Structure formats: structure tokens, C-alpha cells
Amino acid sequence: xxxxxxxxxxxxxxxxxxxxxxxxxxxxxxxxxxxxxxxxxxxxxxxxxxxxxxxxxxxxxxxxxxxxxxxxxxxxxxxxxxxxxxxxxxxxxxxxxxxxxxxxxxxxxxxxxxxxxxxxxxxxxxxxxxxxxxxxxxxxxxxxxxxxxxxxxxxxxxxxxxxxxxxxxxxxxxxxxxxxxxxxxxxxxxxxxxxxxxxxxxxxxxxxxxxxxxxxxxxxxxxxxxxxxxxxxxxxxxxxxxxxxxxxxxxxxxxxxxxxxxxxxxxxxxxxxxxxxxxxxxxxxxxxxxxxxxxxxxxxxxxxxxxxxxxxxxxxxxxxxxxxxxxxxxxxxxxxxxxxxxxxxxxxxxxxxxxxxxxxxxxxxxxxxxxxxxxxxxxx
Amino acid sequence: xxxxxxxxxxxxxxxxxxxxxxxxxxxxxxxxxxxxxxxxxxxxxxxxxxxxxxxxxxxxxxxxxxxxxxxxxxxxxxxxxxxxxxxxxxxxxxxxxxxxxxxxxxxxxxxxxxxxxxxxxxxxxxxxxxxxxxxxxxxxxxxxxxxxxxxxxx
Amino acid sequence: xxxxxxxxxxxxxxxxxxxxxxxxxxxxxxxxxxxxxxxxxxxxxxxxxxxxxxxxxxxxxxxxxxxxxxxxxxxxxxxxxxxxxxxxxxxxxxxxxxxxxxxxxxxxxxxxxxxxxxxxxxxxxxxxxxxxxxxxxxxxxxxxxxxxxxxxxxxxxxxxxxxxxxxxxxxxxxxxxxxxxxxxxxxxxxxxxxxxxxxxxxxxxxxxxxxxxxxxxxxxxxxxxxxxxxxxxxxxxxxxxxxxxxxxxxxxxxxxxxxxxxxxxxxxxxxxxxxxxxxxxxxxxxxxxxxxxxxxxxxxxxxxxxxxxxxxxxxxxxxxxxxxxxxxxxxxxxxxxxxxxxxxxxxxxxxxxxxxxxxxxxxxxxxxxxxxxxxxxxxxxxxx
Numbered sequence: 016x017x018x019x020x021x022x023x024x025x026x027x028x029x030x031x032x033x034x035x036x037x038x039x040x041x042x043x044x045x046x047x048x049x050x051x052x053x054x055x056x057x058x059x060x061x062x063x064x065x066x067x068x069x070x071x072x073x074x075x076x077x078x079x080x081x082x083x084x085x086x087x088x089x090x091x092x093x094x095x096x097x098x099x100x101x102x103x104x105x106x107x108x109x110x111x112x113x114x115x116x117x118x119x120x121x122x123x124x125x126x127x128x129x130x131x132x133x134x135x136x137x138x139x140x141x142x143x144x145x146x147x148x149x150x151x152x153x154x155x156x157x158x159x160x161x162x163x164x165x166x167x168x169x170x171x172x173x174x175x176x177x178x179x180x181x182x183x184x185x186x187x188x189x190x191x192x193x194x195x196x197x198x199x200x201x202x203x204x205x206x207x208x209x210x211x212x213x214x215x216x217x218x219x220x221x222x223x224x225x226x227x228x229x230x231x232x233x234x235x236x237x238x239x240x241x242x243x244x245x246x247x248x249x250x251x252x253x254x255x256x257x258x259x260x261x262x263x264x265x266x267x268x269x270x271x272x273x274x275x276x277x278x279x280x281x282x283x284x285x286x287x288x289x290x291x292x293x294x295x296x297x298x299x300x301x302x303x304x305x306x307x308x309x310x311x312x313x314x315x316x317x318x319x320x321x322x323x324x325x326x327x328x329x330x331x332x333x334x335x336x337x338x339x340x341x342x343x344x345x346x347x348x349x350x351x352x353x354x355x356x357x358x359x360x361x362x363x364x365x366x367x368x369x370x371x372x373x374x375x376x377x378x379x380x381x382x383x384x385x386x387x388x389x390x391x392x393x394x395x
Numbered sequence: 396x397x398x399x400x401x402x403x404x405x406x407x408x409x410x411x412x413x414x415x416x417x418x419x420x421x422x423x424x425x426x427x428x429x430x431x432x433x434x435x436x437x438x439x440x441x442x443x444x445x446x447x448x449x450x451x452x453x454x455x456x457x458x459x460x461x462x463x464x465x466x467x468x469x470x471x472x473x474x475x476x477x478x479x480x481x482x483x484x485x486x487x488x489x490x491x492x493x494x495x496x497x498x499x500x501x502x503x504x505x506x507x508x509x510x511x512x513x514x515x516x517x518x519x520x521x522x523x524x525x526x527x528x529x530x531x532x533x534x535x536x537x538x539x540x541x542x543x544x545x546x547x548x549x
Numbered sequence: 550x551x552x553x554x555x556x557x558x559x560x561x562x563x564x565x566x567x568x569x570x571x572x573x574x575x576x577x578x579x580x581x582x583x584x585x586x587x588x589x590x591x592x593x594x595x596x597x598x599x600x601x602x603x604x605x606x607x608x609x610x611x612x613x614x615x616x617x618x619x620x621x622x623x624x625x626x627x628x629x630x631x632x633x634x635x636x637x638x639x640x641x642x643x644x645x646x647x648x649x650x651x652x653x654x655x656x657x658x659x660x661x662x663x664x665x666x667x668x669x670x671x672x673x674x675x676x677x678x679x680x681x682x683x684x685x686x687x688x689x690x691x692x693x694x695x696x697x698x699x700x701x702x703x704x705x706x707x708x709x710x711x712x713x714x715x716x717x718x719x720x721x722x723x724x725x726x727x728x729x730x731x732x733x734x735x736x737x738x739x740x741x742x743x744x745x746x747x748x749x750x751x752x753x754x755x756x757x758x759x760x761x762x763x764x765x766x767x768x769x770x771x772x773x774x775x776x777x778x779x780x781x782x783x784x785x786x787x788x789x790x791x792x793x794x795x796x797x798x799x800x801x802x803x804x805x806x807x808x809x810x811x812x813x814x815x816x817x818x819x820x821x822x823x824x825x826x827x828x829x830x831x832x833x834x835x836x837x838x839x840x841x842x843x844x845x846x847x848x849x850x851x852x853x854x855x856x857x858x859x860x861x862x863x864x865x866x867x868x869x870x871x872x873x874x875x876x877x878x879x880x881x882x883x884x885x886x887x888x889x890x891x892x893x894x895x896x897x898x899x900x901x902x903x904x905x906x907x908x909x910x911x912x913x914x915x916x917x918x919x920x921x922x923x924x925x926x927x928x929x930x931x932x933x
Contacts, residue, residue: 016651016652017651067604067610068603068604068605068631069604069610074603074604074605074633075603075631075632075633075918075919077632078633078789078919078922081789086789087789087790088788088807089788090786090787090788091632091787091789092630092632092639092642092643092787093630093631093632093639094628094629094630095604095611095612095613095629095630095631096611096613096628096629100628103628104628104630104643104646104647106650107646107647107649107650107652108646108650109650110551110649110650110651110652111551111645111646111649111650112550112551112649113551113646113649113785131485131488132487132488133610134610135488136608136609136610137609137610137611137614137615139609139615140416140418140607140608140609141418141420141421141424141538141572142424142451142539143510143539145490145538145539145540146490146497146510146511146512146539146540147485147488147489147490147491148497148510149485149488152479152481152497155479155481155497156477156478156479156497156499156510157477158479159477159478159479159523160476160477160499163477163523205480205482206482206483207479207480207481207482207483208479208480208482209479210479248652249626250626250627250628251624251625251626252613252614252617252622252623252624252625252626252627253617253623253624254457254617254618254623255614255615255616255617255618256451256507256510257499257508257510258450258499258500258501258507258508258509258510259449259457259507262477262499266624267624270624271626381611381613381614381628382611382613382614383611383614386614386617387613387614387627387628415667415668416607416608416666416667417665417666417667418572418607418666419567419568419569419571419572419573419663419665419666419759420572421570421571421572421573421574421575422570422571422572422575423572423575424572453618454572454574454575454578454618454619455578455618455619455621457617457618457623458623460591460592460621
């Protein structure tokens, strides 16, 4: 694969009830990403917008923000799904020979939407939708299946929440930085057993942007310290109905990760990756995905977590940003992970800097219960 | 330059996408729902190539992409593979009042699970591995709620 | 540099106003199965999938996830793109870039829509800014009617010019077994049909349809092995315009002019009217088939009616436009742009049946949607 770099990044502070419109959010991160790279909008060859007609409450959701993303007079397209998939398409457009630079921008205002109603529409109107399932009740089914398969306990998942909200204390952009204990999590309101309030990610508003460039464009446009290289990427989807698969079987994630690792020349991800941003929409998901990523053997991630392996000060910090548990703007989330990895690899992560980080992993999810995954490996 | 923004009170307009929908059920699920509605039976379909049995029935086998054109009647019993006790109210979505139980039920005679309600048992007593059977609604209209819920097999 | 990419197979459903026998997933499965058969490959040969439609027509979130059964995409890479009316051409562009990137060799592109499942105008209306424009200018017909009124006033084009286009396309559709509306009409039939929004009449306007289209793109080495005459992608260009209807230019279409100019440059085309052998254009109303010809650089502004009356775009003319019958005969919106690509590809591959144009070496495809958004794709029988 030809070398492609991320040369500019930005993200908003994650908030609730953000008074800015979608266009204003997109404009904010677009200008900030350009500033970060030290380039102008005329240096951008094309735009990939990541947006959702459902969450934006309109058809052709990207139409509302195309001006704001500087796409007038440029080639623009829209991916509906997590930002990691949007960035993947941006990467392919950059590799295609048609474009040297690509802006990928994602926006989301969860607090302007009806989260339960919207996630309910991810279910088949002909079958499961009538049962009233949504993101949380379906995740609860997955959580319990995972617990049953490996004999895990709610207290173990609670550690993820403690760790990630604690990590967010070092991230000035996070929505819910919190010093909490396992007991706080266990005592928080029960939503859909075994999930409690502090096991769940918050409804969030925000936006993020990344700028991709081919190697020769990157060399012309930015100094070397701005460049973080795309080493590998993979994506893969599993079956649709919750009952079509073993919800604790992460085969699609493993397939996506395998492709990314192979491209990046990684053979032992647990050792060769310095930090990972993993899609922790719910506490149990962090450990489940770490197993699917091959960073832990199946069923063992909770134990590794208990031993401190994934702590900020541990050998493999997971979600140093605070994770989705601290800020979860849907669609934006995966792109925000890429932003975090870039900042970490550049040494610009401030108080949450992972020392000596040279290889980072970002992971995004599409669909309910992690039906589809996209894995990125970035390196300096 | 952006000082004028400081004097602005942000406004919000409420809105709703009010588009009514009529979903075509299609041939595969129409057969499933007609059997459910008219005969109170749960049918699955099977791939002639790999033999996987799907319930609800599938348009294409997810392993082989062949047409699962062999139809199989199921006994309507199964084993609870997972469950959750939903404790929040969402009247626009939930056909039941909280707390209620969703179960992921591995259906006897099939290779997949169905999601449905588990009832006639206290929510806290539901266990993974329980044997359950489908209970059909009195008034069936040809949709998934023609099954009212699953209950423990006595 | 990027890889060269060819289309090696196309599949379509028989489009209809309402396919009661097929759910959305079943429609998708139909189109995909036919495309695999056309390309003579199996689902195992597909490396990645891209799908698109317009969400609010069926109210299904994460359509890529919902459709995996019909797409044959379980345990494959898949994602969704959507850009309103241009969705179909956006999907094609996505498959093209996916293969050109070198990351995937054989990519399945699927566009579909079941417009029967909702009130099309109500859903389309949600693209207008809810604070500024939705209440009074939304929907598809209003803006199209407005632009042709202005064109008539500026250049003396007539309702009859549009009726000639309508009759031409509807009669072309009689040769297309997949077309939704297949009805022989005369120019007079069109002029006498009920007025929808002056000057657009019922027979000038596209229907809404249920349908799906699947197109298989392959990298050069594989395309050559799989297909005797792949349709090679020579150019793909997109130009969008401002967000609000009130900001647009109305007497010509700047986006189409810019997109086509750029595409012609990439493909080395200097005289489009002569160098293209066939065109499958996204014309949602016959009036577009008049006015937009100017913006494709076929003639100066205002001169299109002359070409139309000379029969330049007829099946036996210099540049047959929409041998398939076009959008006014078939319009499952998420698929419509992709159907243009599929039909143009079949023209090059020599698989267009009764609507085949002789000796097609270069084909022009356009997509249209949203706020004057234009996609232009050029296909060729020779490698670019």
C-alpha cells in the first residue's frame, strides 16, 4: 500500500445541548484541522462527510454541511456509519490516484435526537423492531451472553468505567471526566440488566475532522512532525439478526484486525501496539473487543484489566482519551479515536500523553452489538 | 469580529419527520407470518447446501448465499441463551411496561436464536439455560407479536 | 498511482411501482444474484461491498447492516454511502475508488429503493432546511418546474420541446424489459397529460419505483480475465452546489457544467457530442432533457431545443440518450444513478439487448440530486 499520512486533525469539546448548528460544528472542525496542518481549504482535493440522515432529522444530511466543509467546487461524498469507515473511504480515495488530499469530517448532536427511537430503527421493521429493542437492551443481551460464556462478573466490567472516566480527567475535551469507584458503578441506576447507568456511554454532541494526504503531497504541505502514517486498516461485518450469531463471538472483528495487522506487519498486537482506542459504547465492550483484537486470549481481558495491563500507567493503555464511556458522539466517535491516536503519536497529547508511543490502534463499530468493525493501525 | 454572537440567545425549533411507512413483508417472511397468524406455528427455512436452519426464515443462506428453499416446522420450544430485564419506560417503543424481560432463545430444530419476551415468571428468576415454549396471542395479525411471549416449560 | 477499473457484471430487478412479492432484502438479493450470473462469478469472488439508498424512504437505519443477508456480505467488508438523488452514482464512484485504491480487487456495488413504502415527496421535503426553506419550497417538482420556466423565458424553449424528450424516452423503454413504466406515447399525449406544477405535466415526470441494481467492479487484471469486454472507468467527477435553494443559479446548471468539463478533461474528450456513442443521463423530468443538454457542453446556452428537434438524441441520432427509457420510466431513487451506470456498462459490453446501440466505445453517465448536485462518470471500451 502506498504511504498515506494523516496531516491535520481536530475535534470539538464534547458537550450536551451544544448551541451550534451542524454546519457551525463542521465549519469549526474543518477550519481547526486546516490550521492544525498549516494548510488552506484550497489544498484540499475532496471531502468525505460522515453523517446520518436519522440523527440529523433530514434526508441528504450532508447537504446541510457541504458548504461548511469547504466542499463547494470539490468532489464530495457521504458515508453513513462510524467515522472509522468514513476515514477508510477517505483513505481509498486518496490511494486511488484521483486525489492527493482528503478531508474527512463527522458531526453529531445526540442531544437533539431521540436516541432510543433512532437506534430502534436499526432493527428490522418486519421483525425485531416491533419488540421495541434499542441499542441498550440489545447490548444487555450481548453483555450477559459474554458473561455466561466466560464466567465474568459485572464488577469486572465496572473497572472499565472506572478506568475510562478516570482517564477522561486528563482530557479537557471529554464530556464526563469522573473519579468513580467500582461501588459507584454497581450502585448506579439499573437500566437493562446487567447494564447500569455507569456501564453506558452518554448522549453527546460534537464533531471531528482528519486530513489525509499521499506521501508526496504530505511532504510538500507539512513538516514531518505533523505526519502520522496509516500502516494498516481492515473492516468486516457479521450477520444482522441478534440471533444469527453468538453475540460473544467476535469473528468479524478478528477478521478486520487480521487484515489491518497484516498490512502493518504486526504479528503480536499485544506487544507491538503502544496504545489502543477501542469502541467502549458500553463497559463490557472494551474487554470483548480487546479479545477480538487478539490483544488478549478469549475470555481473559477482564483478568488483564484487573492486573492493570490497560491502565494509563500500564504496558498497554486502552482509551487514554476517556473512551466512548466519557464522550460518545455517534459517527464522530471513530474519527475522534483517530484524532486521539494522531495526537498521541505526535507527542501532543498533553497530560494524557502515553510515553514513547509509536504505534496506535483505533477501532470503530457499526450497527447494533458490534455487528461490523473497522480497525486502524497508525504509526510514526 | 464574533462579539455579536455573545448577545444572541440560541433558539431551538422542535420538529419531527412525519412520514408514514408501509413495509412490504416479502415472500419469505409472508410465509412465516401467515403460518404464525393462521396456524399458530413457527416455521423456519433450511439451506439445501450447508443444512443451516434459520428462524426467522432467511432470504439467502448467510453461509452459502443459496436460497434456503426447504421449509421446516419447529416445535416452538427452545433454550434461553441470554436475557435482560429492561427497567426503563419507553412507551413509544415498548409493547410492555417495565420491568420486562427480553430473551435470546435458541430454538429447537433451528441453528439460530429468536429474540422475544419471556413472561409468566418473575424477571429475577429467569436463568440462562432455562427451557421455554412459545405462547401465541389470541388475536393474531401476522407479525412477530403473534407470539405473545415465551414461558418456562413446566 | 491508482489501479484501472472495469465493470464486469450488472444485475437489475424488474422495476415496478410496488413489488409486493419482495421485501427490500429480497429485491437486493435478486439484483445481486443477477449481477453475479452476468459476471459468471460467485459471491465468494466478491472482496468488498458498498450499498446505498435514501434512508427516509424506508425508515431503516444502518441499511448496510440490515441488508447483509441479501448482499451476501456476512463476513465481508461493507459500508454505506448516501447522497440523496446522486446516491446511485455515488455508490458507483465508491466502488471505483475502492478498487482503484488497490485495497480490494472485486467490489459489489448495490443501489436500491422501495419508494412504495413511503410518501416520497414528504421524505424528499426533509432535505430542505427546516428553519429556512422546508415549509414552502420543498419537494422535487417545484424546483425543476421553476428552472424550466426560467429557461423558457430566457431562451424561448417550449413545453413541446420537453414533450419530445418525454415521448422519446417512454418509447425507448419499450425495449427495456427492466423498465418500470413501459407505455407508448405521442408528443400530444404528453402535452395533454395533467399539469403537475407548471410547466411540468404528468407524462414529463418520473415515477417512484421499487427496484434494485447491482454492479460489479474489478481491478484490471481480474476484469480482463472475467469479462470479454469490460466497461472501463475513465472518469468520475462530482460537483455540488450551495446548501439553500435560494442561492442557486437557475438558467443553467453550473455544477453539471463544471463536473462534465472536468470529466471530459480527465477522459480526453474535446467534442462530447461526437465522441460519445451513448448517454445514460439522470433526467428526473423531460424538461431536464432539454435544458441540461446545454450544461453538458453539447451546445451553447439556449440551443438545446434545436438539437432535440433535429433528433440528435434519438435512438438513430448522433448521440442516443437514455436507450433504457431513463429516469422518467424507472426511478427507485437509491438505485437510479447506479442503473445509469449499469445500462451504460451493458451498452459497452454489448449486453443491452433490444436497446443496444451499435459499436459503443464511449458512454456518458450522469447523476443528479439534492441541491443541483451533479455526478459525471465516463465509461469506455478501451483501457483509459
